[in-house]
Amino acid sequence: MTEEPTITTIAQRAGVSIASVSRVLNGLPTRADTERRVLDAARELGYAPNSAARSLKSRRSNQVGFAIADIGNPAYLAMIREIQPLIKAAGYRLVLHSTDTDTADEIEVLRGLGERYIDGLIMVPLRMTPEHLEMFAAARAPIVVIGGAPDGTPVDNVRTDSRTGVRLAVEHLHAIGRRRIGFVNGPTDTVPGAARSAAYAEALAALGLPHDPRLAEVGDFYRADGARATARLLRRAPDVDALLCANDLIAAGALDVLRAAGRRVPEDVAVAGMDDTDLATLTWPALTSVSLGSAERGRVAAELLLDRLRGGEGPPRVVTVRPHLVVRASTAGEEAR
Amino acid sequence: MTEEPTITTIAQRAGVSIASVSRVLNGLPTRADTERRVLDAARELGYAPNSAARSLKSRRSNQVGFAIADIGNPAYLAMIREIQPLIKAAGYRLVLHSTDTDTADEIEVLRGLGERYIDGLIMVPLRMTPEHLEMFAAARAPIVVIGGAPDGTPVDNVRTDSRTGVRLAVEHLHAIGRRRIGFVNGPTDTVPGAARSAAYAEALAALGLPHDPRLAEVGDFYRADGARATARLLRRAPDVDALLCANDLIAAGALDVLRAAGRRVPEDVAVAGMDDTDLATLTWPALTSVSLGSAERGRVAAELLLDRLRGGEGPPRVVTVRPHLVVRASTAGEEAR
DNA sequence: TTGTACGCGTTATCAA
DNA sequence: TTGATAACGCGTACAA
Numbered sequence: 001m002t003e004e005p006t007i008t009t010i011a012q013r014a015g016v017s018i019a020s021v022s023r024v025l026n027g028l029p030t031r032a033d034t035e036r037r038v039l040d041a042a043r044e045l046g047y048a049p050n051s052a053a054r055s056l057k058s059r060r061s062n063q064v065g066f067a068i069a070d071i072g073n074p075a076y077l078a079m080i081r082e083i084q085p086l087i088k089a090a091g092y093r094l095v096l097h098s099t100d101t102d103t104a105d106e107i108e109v110l111r112g113l114g115e116r117y118i119d120g121l122i123m124v125p126l127r128m129t130p131e132h133l134e135m136f137a138a139a140r141a142p143i144v145v146i147g148g149a150p151d152g153t154p155v156d157n158v159r160t161d162s163r164t165g166v167r168l169a170v171e172h173l174h175a176i177g178r179r180r181i182g183f184v185n186g187p188t189d190t191v192p193g194a195a196r197s198a199a200y201a202e203a204l205a206a207l208g209l210p211h212d213p214r215l216a217e218v219g220d221f222y223r224a225d226g227a228r229a230t231a232r233l234l235r236r237a238p239d240v241d242a243l244l245c246a247n248d249l250i251a252a253g254a255l256d257v258l259r260a261a262g263r264r265v266p267e268d269v270a271v272a273g274m275d276d277t278d279l280a281t282l283t284w285p286a287l288t289s290v291s292l293g294s295a296e297r298g299r300v301a302a303e304l305l306l307d308r309l310r311g312g313e314g315p316p317r318v319v320t321v322r323p324h325l326v327v328r329a330s331t332a333g334e335e336a337r
Numbered sequence: 338m339t340e341e342p343t344i345t346t347i348a349q350r351a352g353v354s355i356a357s358v359s360r361v362l363n364g365l366p367t368r369a370d371t372e373r374r375v376l377d378a379a380r381e382l383g384y385a386p387n388s389a390a391r392s393l394k395s396r397r398s399n400q401v402g403f404a405i406a407d408i409g410n411p412a413y414l415a416m417i418r419e420i421q422p423l424i425k426a427a428g429y430r431l432v433l434h435s436t437d438t439d440t441a442d443e444i445e446v447l448r449g450l451g452e453r454y455i456d457g458l459i460m461v462p463l464r465m466t467p468e469h470l471e472m473f474a475a476a477r478a479p480i481v482v483i484g485g486a487p488d489g490t491p492v493d494n495v496r497t498d499s500r501t502g503v504r505l506a507v508e509h510l511h512a513i514g515r516r517r518i519g520f521v522n523g524p525t526d527t528v529p530g531a532a533r534s535a536a537y538a539e540a541l542a543a544l545g546l547p548h549d550p551r552l553a554e555v556g557d558f559y560r561a562d563g564a565r566a567t568a569r570l571l572r573r574a575p576d577v578d579a580l581l582c583a584n585d586l587i588a589a590g591a592l593d594v595l596r597a598a599g600r601r602v603p604e605d606v607a608v609a610g611m612d613d614t615d616l617a618t619l620t621w622p623a624l625t626s627v628s629l630g631s632a633e634r635g636r637v638a639a640e641l642l643l644d645r646l647r648g649g650e651g652p653p654r655v656v657t658v659r660p661h662l663v664v665r666a667s668t669a670g671e672e673a674r
Numbered sequence: 675t676t677g678t679a680c681g682c683g684t685t686a687t688c689a690a
Numbered sequence: 691t692t693g694a695t696a697a698c699g700c701g702t703a704c705a706a
Contacts, residue, residue, distance in 0.1 A: 004453075004477060006699055017677045022701055031675060046475065048451030052392035053699035056682050061389065063432070063454075071417050080408050084435045093454070095400070096433045098421045114385030116341075117400075117430070138383065140341065252619060278409075282589060284621025343683055354693045359685060368691060390683030393698045 005045035013041040025049070055116075064305065065118040067097035067109045069126045073221065074277035075247065076124065079146065079298030083122060086302040090309070092119070103127050110135035113143075120305045122146065126190045142308035144301045147191050156304045157318045158297045162192060162274075165290040165323030166199035167206070169244050169272045172288070172325055174207050176332070178242035178270055181209065184229045184254060185246045186221040193218075196246050196274070215240060219250065226253025234261060241269055242331075248273035248280055251287055255330070270331040285329035293321035342382035350378040362386070392453075401642065402455040404434035404446045406463045410558065411614035412584065413461065416483065416635030420459060423639040427646070429456070440464050447472035450480075457642045459483065463527045479645035481638045484528050493641045494655045497629040499529060499611075502660035503536035504543070506581050506609045506627050509662055511544050513669070515579035515607055518546065521566045521591060522583045523558040530555075533583050533611070552577060556587065563590025571598060578606055579668075585610035585617055588624055592667075607668040622666035630658035 003009075007021040014021065014037040024030050024038040041047075055061050064087050068076040080096075087094050095118055099105035106125055110132070113121060120142040125132060128149065136143060136155050143155040148162075173181050183200045186193040197216070204211050214237040219229030226245060230253060233240065243258075245251035251273030255265060263269050265285055273280060276291035300319050340346070344358040351358065351374040361367050361375040378384075392398050401424050405413040417433075424431050432455055436442035443462055447469070450458060457479040462469060465486065473480060473492050480492040485499075510518050520537045523530040534553070541548050551574040556566030563582060567590060570577065580595075582588035588610030592602060600606050602622055610617060613628035637656050 004451075007701095008699080018700085019677055019679095019702080020675085023676085026701080029675080034675080046451065048448065048453075050393070050699050051452040051454040052389050052398065053682090054701085055389035056387070056393050056684090056698090057700050057702090059682075071414065071421065077408065077414070080433075084408065084433065085437075088435075094433050096417075096421065096431050098425075100422075111385065114341075114383065115388040116385075117388040279619060282616060282619040345683080355684085356686085356693055356695090357691085360692085363685080366691080371691080387683050390698090391685080393682090393700090394684045394686085396698075 004050075005042075005047045006050065007047075009045055010038060010041045010047055013045065014038045059116070061117050061119050062092050063095050063118045064092045064309075065095045065097055065109065065112075065121040065123075067099055067106065067121065067123040069099055069101045069124070071096070071098050073247075073249065074279055075275040075292075075294045078277060078294040079124070079301070082295050082298035083302045086299065086306065090306050092309075099126075101126055103129060103131075107131055107135060110139065110143075113139050113141045116141075120144075120309050122301045122305055126192075128191055142305060144305045144308075146297050146301050148195060154316055156301075156308070156316055158301045158304065158321065159318065160292040160297060160321045160323055162195045162292060162323065163199040163202070165274060165292055165325075166196055166244070167203040168323065168325040169274070169288075169290050170200065170203035170207065172327065172331065173242040173244065173270055173272065174209070176266075176270060179209065180212075180215065180237065180240045181242040181244060182215040182217070182233050182237060182240040183244050183246075184226055184233060184250050185216065185218045186225075186250065188218055193246065200244065212237070221247055221249060223249045223253040223256070226250030227257045228253075230254040230257040231261075234258075234263075243269055243271045245271065245273045247275045248277045248287060248289055251289070251330075252279055252283055255283055255287075266329070266331050272331055276326050280326070280328065283330070288328045288331040289326050290323055291326055292323050296321050341387075342379075342384045343387065344384075346382055347375060347378045347384055350382065351375045396453070398454050398456050399429050400432050400455045401429045401646075402432045402434055402446065402449075402458040402460075404436055404443065404458065404460040406436055406438045406461070408433070408435050410584075410586065411616055412612040412629075412631045415614060415631040416461070416638070419632050419635035420639045423636065423643065427643050429646075436463075438463055440466060440468075444468055444472060447476065447480075450476050450478045453478075457481075457646050459638045459642055463529075465528055479642055481642045481645075483634050483638050485532055491653055493638075493645070493653055495634045495638045495641065495658065496655065497634060497658045497660055499532045499629060499660065500536040500539065502611060502627040502629055502662075503533055503581070504540040505660065505662040506611070506625075507537065507540035507544065509625070509664065510579040510581065510607055510609065510668065511546070513603075513607060516546065517549075517552065517574065517577045518579040518581060519552040519554070519570050519574060519577040520581050520583075521563055521570060521587050522553065522555050523562075523587070525555055530583065537581065549574070558584055558586060560586045560590040560593070563587030564594045565590075567591040567594040568598075571595075571600075580606055580608045582608065582610045584612050585614045585624060585626055588626070588667075589616055589620055592620055592624075603666070603668050609668055613663050617663070617665065620667070625665045625668040626663050627660055628663055629660050633658050 011018045124146045217229040217233040219225030273289040276289040280287040280289040461483045486494045554566040554570040556562030610626040613626040617624040617626045
């Protein structure tokens, strides 16, 4: 009981060979008598197959990795909630990598693929460096990237159309009569930050609104940063009458600052977030937010990866999830509750 | 490049034995010339050590498990945020198990310890069955349980004093003049549910308040359940003037219902939650909440486990984290903002 | 139907 | 300093 039982232990106890033990445990045809004795011995010893030995032999780890910058971000959380059960139902364990917005860390995870401790990887890279692309090309296990990857990247890719997402929000703010529409973004050297920044400028232009640089601020993707960036923006452009925030956390920070500054939401300043996370229905007023289909992207990513793990062949696939705007009180007044 | 490089591949390429390769890669003293050739070959081949083979030999997986009922619960999330970096810094990977409030699933995770794919486990059991205790006793790897475990349970245990926590909240509500203090709990057959239920009754008694069964409701630990339970409670006891909720999610649901019912918070009904999660500062009014030190419990659990993994001996340890009340606007009016 | 023996990729022991 | 070789625990040809 104190020593870890192996098939050898069982074989001795049952008086058979290890081959018979292995056969019984793997459900291969065996004489009923032998089977009984093996199963009894296994149960009595509390046997569990050693996963390292099994992996070494089978060349499969039965593990899947999920790499994100920060577990605290509710958008990633929505993904995990979809991914975890799918992965588990398929017989895999989930190894969670939090890379701390650190590109080197992400590369490290990719390098880890070579150690074969995971059979596949879902990754949400914050930045996309040449090194990423190299590692993708050299990877010896299937990878699914969530987020915009350059065309031709040799991995399955689940993206959203954040350009359309931003446009939907800006058009909505314009439609409710706002003309001084500010934008509080995350770092513009990140994949989502860059995309949203460009989309904002484009949307303004399409509506014939001037692109006033005072209306655009950059912070990090967190609440406190959003608050600070909003405060700066308010100082520089006091006449702002609407704020689009690059995610819901930033929007929460914006609400904090606006409230402290005595600006009413949405009457004085309408506020919209992005990602449509759980946060959006917790704030007051509830937050209008662009859904980028986080949950769906997670689900699709898991499905794509599982397909590859089942042997699915073919060229890299790109799935684009359509964004949609969820209007709530922060841009629509009481009646929208 | 297409075949997975092993030390054998390297040995051939460098013209040395696999023993030398292993020595070089493990930093054992080697002649400079040999070392160079091995390292060059390894780099050129893109070698990465096979973790299964390594685990088989070393009897260590370099992985740690974290098992919780639901990743969506922000209290667990606070734990992961502490655990992940500590585990990672110590050279371990984190395997995430979401057990879906399913006891059988939890047992399955414990059984998995025998497969040796994790070197240790941190678990937050929702219920504590005899089977749990059996598995704990038989476990061949260190386990840390977060949450109340019976005395004598042969695992390290990080608990909180939810009895004191509930008392702090009830006393606070009493101190601000409330006398009809309701309680919206989670399932009473769970560890936290049972503890909080008993503590609530006890706290009322200590204050000389009658225990009116109409004031206690039970739902599940989620927002929608909290809302439904609160609605039932309001119907049965319309004169309730304060609500203690067993966690912040439930409290968020309570706020939803109270607002819809036209009850002002805190003027008509004061509301307090438990766990003091991120939610508490997002709601309006901001939520008074009993901090049960989720982050700290996660941190301590990780430290205890890592100590065991480093060979730390000794009897099971019990660490109790002190709760404290964080007063916000939902029980204190505007001035508390 | 069962047992022997080999290999998966590493580490570690023992001679040379 | 180096090389041959034996484990680690399991699955599976192949032979009996």
